[in-house]
Amino acid sequence: xxxxxxxxxxxxxxxxxxxxxxxxxxxxxxxxxxxxxxxxxxxxxxxxxxxxxxxxxxxxxxxxxxxxxxxxxxxxxxxxxxxxxxxxxxxxxxxxxxxxxxxxxxxxxxxxxxxxxxxxxxxxxxxxxxxxxxxxxxxxxxxxxxxxxxxxxxxxxxxxxxxxxxxxxxxxxxxxxxxxxxxxxxxxxxxxxxxxxxxxxxxxxxxxxxxxxxxxxxxxxxxxxxxxxxxxxxxxxxxxxxxxxxxxxxxxxxxxxxxxxxxxxxxxxxxxxxxxxxxxxxxxxxxxxxxxxxxxxxxxxx
Numbered sequence: 001x002x003x004x005x006x007x008x009x010x011x012x013x014x015x016x017x018x019x020x021x022x023x024x025x026x027x028x029x030x031x032x033x034x035x036x037x038x039x040x041x042x043x044x045x046x047x048x049x050x051x052x053x054x055x056x057x058x059x060x061x062x063x064x065x066x067x068x069x070x071x072x073x074x075x076x077x078x079x080x081x082x083x084x085x086x087x088x089x090x091x092x093x094x095x096x097x098x099x100x101x102x103x104x105x106x107x108x109x110x111x112x113x114x115x116x117x118x119x120x121x122x123x124x125x126x127x128x129x130x131x132x133x134x135x136x137x138x139x140x141x142x143x144x145x146x147x148x149x150x151x152x153x154x155x156x157x158x159x160x161x162x163x164x165x166x167x168x169x170x171x172x173x174x175x176x177x178x179x180x181x182x183x184x185x186x187x188x189x190x191x192x193x194x195x196x197x198x199x200x201x202x203x204x205x206x207x208x209x210x211x212x213x214x215x216x217x218x219x220x221x222x223x224x225x226x227x228x229x230x231x232x233x234x235x236x237x238x239x240x241x242x243x244x245x246x247x248x249x250x251x252x253x254x255x256x257x258x259x260x261x262x263x264x265x266x267x268x269x270x271x272x273x274x275x276x277x278x279x280x281x282x283x284x285x286x287x288x289x290x291x292x293x294x295x296x297x298x299x300x301x302x
Contacts, residue, residue, distance in 0.1 A: 010233035013225045014241045020222035022248050025100065026256055027214035029091045034208045037088045040215060041081070042197035043204075045190040047216035052186065055179045055224070065183045069175050076168035077188035083161025084189075086154045093151030095259045097250035101140040101268075102155035104133060104246055106239065109163030114235040117167060126236050129275040133243040136271030139264045140246060169227060170235045178227035185223060243272040 031040050056065060067073060090099045114120040141152070172181050204212060229238045247269030253259035 006232045007237060010229040010238055011241060013229035013232070014238060016225035017222050017229065018242070018245050018248060020218040020225065021245055022252050024215055024218035024222065025091060025096050025249060026252060027211045027218065028088050029096065031204075031208055031211040031215055032088065032092055035202065035204060035212070036197075036200040037085055037092075038193055038196035039200055039202070040088065040212065041084060042190065042193040043212050044216045044219045045186045045193065047213065048186045048220035049183075049190070051217055051220050052179070052182055052224075056183060059177065059179045065180055067176050067180055067184065069172055070184075072168060072172055073176075073181070073184035074188055076165055076172065077185050078192065079161050079168070080165040080185070081189050081192050083158045083165060086158030086161065090151050090155040090158060093154065094149070096253040096257065097246070097259060097261070097265070098141055098152070099155050100249040101137045101246045102152055103159045103162065104137045104243055105156060106159040106163045106166070109160055110166050110235055110239050113163060113167040114170065117171070120234045120236050122236060125278060126240070129240045129278045132275030132278065133240055133272050136243070136268035136275070137246060139268035139271065140250065142264060166226075166230075166235060166239065170230050173227060173230050178224050178231065181227045182220060182224050186220065241276055243276055246272055 028040065035043075056062065059065075087099065087103070090102075115122050169181060226238075229241075247265070250259075250261050250265050250269065254261040
């Protein structure tokens with residue numbers, strides 16, 4: 001069973017993920033006032049490799065980045081690259097809080113994928129936590145009678161891609177460390193985005209360089225935090241914690257861009273918080289053994 005100590009460790013790493021993901025949403029929107037999405041994503045990956053270098057050295061250098069799961073890393077990052085493009089693009093079309101809220105249809109897909117391919121068990125408490133979170137998202141989004149607009153459709157498609165990516169990350173943590181996962185993410189996505197970025201390249205202004213560096217830092221180390229969280233708890237425990245990003249993003253959109261935050265947003269945030277608290281108290285699914293012959297041992301940093 002996922003014990004309380006492991007759940008607390010996962011929650012601590014998820015706090016890092018949440019903070020960095022809210023910041024990257026703001027930084028990404030500001031950078032895209034001047035840069036194209038492909039260029040921003042390419043710069044994020046290349047700079048991210050430089051930022052990750054100290055952790056790579058600490059793990060034993062480039063040789064320690066070897067993996068037996070190269071196909072898995074490539075598959076995960078092809079999907080993630082497409083989802084990430086959709087996420088950044090949606091930020092230019094609809095309010096920040098709405099992008100993140102729609103993204104949280106992701107737990108539906110993640111729970112199903114984790115149960116189908118990772119043998120994770122969905123109990124009644126986990127289902128209830130997800131349902132409460134999704135009800136909260138629905139209150140915040142409230143699509144019109146005409147259905148979803150383009151930005152909402154793009155964000156929804158990105159959510160499905162993120163669910164597939166997250167499930168693959170959970171599988172990869174059974175063999176590779178968080179640093180190895182981050183290293184291959186940056187390598188594969190740098191290769192994928194090179195040509196599209198060159199086709200729309202323009203040299204960033206001094207001010208935009210600052211936003212690009214923030215995007216690169218947050219984009220690199222947010223995924224490190226997520227991978228570490230998934231080492232300590234099942235995806236069905238970790239993902240509902242991420243629901244807190246919805247109210248946090250809504251608050252950020254209100255403070256930075258004066259985006260509307262009404263009673264529906266507050267009510268949705270309360271439902272999301274209730275789901276998270278329930279999940280943290282009742283998450284009892286069996287975790288993958290951390291000391292299996294093929295799994296990396298947790299570092300002292302845990």
